[in-house]
Amino acid sequence: MxxxxxxxxxxxxxxxxxxxxxxxxxxxxxxxxxxxxxxxxxxxxxxxxxxxxxxxxxxxxxxxxxxxxxxxxxxxxxxxxxxxxxxxxxxxxxxxxxxxxxxxxxxxxxxxxxxxxxxxxxxxxRMPGVLTMRQVESFLNSPKRSDKFWQRDVAMLEVLYATGCRASEVCNLRVRDLSMAQKHLRCEGKGGKQRMVPLGGRAIASIKRYLEELRGDLAAKSPHPPEELFLSRSGRAIDRVQLWRLVKAYAKRVGIDEKISPHSLRHSFATHLLAGGADLRLVQEMLGHASIQTTQIYTHVEHSRLKKVHSQFHPRA
CATH class of the missing domain: 1.10.150.130 (Tyrosine recombinase, N-terminal domain)
Structure with missing residues (x-):
């Protein structure tokens, strides 16, 4: 020995x-x-x-x-x-x-x-359904200006993909949880655990537009000033069922698998980060997983995707 x-x-x-x-x-x-x-x-x-x-x-x-x-x-x-x-x-x-x-x-x-x-x-x-980056782009562009609450819907979809937050976490977001200048939001996950999640530029832009153009009108319909960020047509906080239906409707509009759900954006968020070389433990923190063993399900990305990342970013690819 x-x-x-x-x-x-x-x-x-x-x-x-x-x-x-x-x-x-x-x-x-x-x-x-x-x-x-x-x-x-x-x-x-x-x-x-x-x-x-x-x-x-x-x-x-x-x-x-x-x-x-x-x-x-x-x-x-x-x-x-x-x-x-x-x-x-x-x-x-x-x-x-x-x-x-x-x-x-x-x-x-x-x-x-x-x-x-x-x-x-x-x-x-048991690998959850993951959208390709092209599908994500098509999906996030699916709300049109002809849709009644398109500013809100674009902002919600952008936040789902930009943060990897659960549907319930997005529904429970409050305006005061946002920090536009610092480019992050505070999210309350399972068990009341709070975490800070980064926000990208496109998500911030869509939130600002929603706050400036639509949220005030929706909030005025509520008998009490709502704290939540995303509001329904009645001025109350949007719930998980409404969010689920919106995701389904927009996915159908652009021809994406009808099995897509708000959680599909969370799966895609994690998989795309890891495919691009993100550290597993940082992804765990952003997702709010208590155990890294839960995060590991996202580590088996398609080999072809890894090749694509290598080809795109390696100086001698």
Whole structure:
């Protein structure tokens, strides 16, 4: 055991030329020896792990193991899907990589284990519907000036996508929760927990237009001055059912899947951020998830989307 630790630590501290696919292959072989000699796994299990690790080594190539992120590993899972592997095979590959990272942690090669956050096949099947960026653009432009309350509707849809807030959170937003100058809003989530969520320029512009052109008229219809930001035709706070119906109606107008809901904008918000390279824990904070395990469902973005981001932003793509 002492010899293996020394060898792995030497590989971990080696220069870039040593930290290559060959070094990764050596680490994987040490891992298989560990499973065989100390975990006493069956020969067939060791063989299956060996096949999975060879596939992983080929994918890693010249990347450095300590530098791989959850986005990188999600891309690896995407390549498994592109190879049309059976769901059971993909799940086994994920288990192999997770176990390998635990081994690397024990040996001091890596400190963090991003593989813990890779979704299982069962989770993929529960993957919420996500709109493409083009669909989002079409959807957000669906309210027209001929619609009676189009200023309010545009602002609501923009806020849903810009913040990733839940439908109930958007309905409960108050005017005083906005900070236009600081470009954020205060949101009260589940359990009364408050969080600050950034607002983009388009969302701010649509809110300002709604406040200037429409909200005052709607508020005047209420017997008591309403605190909520988004109001119905009667001057009361808009509720989740009304918001749900508006989302459905505008989605239908532009030919988007009828299964879309306000929550689809939340799913799209998270997935698009992660596809663009956002940090998982920052997305967790913006979504108001108590556990990062809840946020991890969004980490399995389409590999083609990752390629597109790479092609668009990498200087040598």
């Amino acid at each position: 002492a010899k293996r630790v020394t060898k792995l630590q030497q590989l971990a501290s080696a220069g870039p030329a040593v930290r290559s696919g060959r070094a990764t292959a050596t680490l994987c072989q040490e891992f298989l020896d560990y499973l065989r000699g100390e975990c006493h796994l069956a020969a067939n299990t060791i063989s299956a792990y060996g096949n999975d690790m060879r596939r992983f080594v080929a994918w890693v190539d010249t990347r450095r193991l300590p530098d791989l992120t959850i986005q990188d590993l999600s891309g690896y899972v995407g390549t498994l899907q592109e190879e049309d592997l059976a769901p059971a095979s993909i799940s086994r590959n994920i288990v192999a990589v997770r176990t390998f990272y635990k081994f690397l942690q024990l040996e001091g090669v890596v400190t963090d284990n991003p593989a813990e956050l890779i979704m299982t096949q069962k989770m993929w099947q």
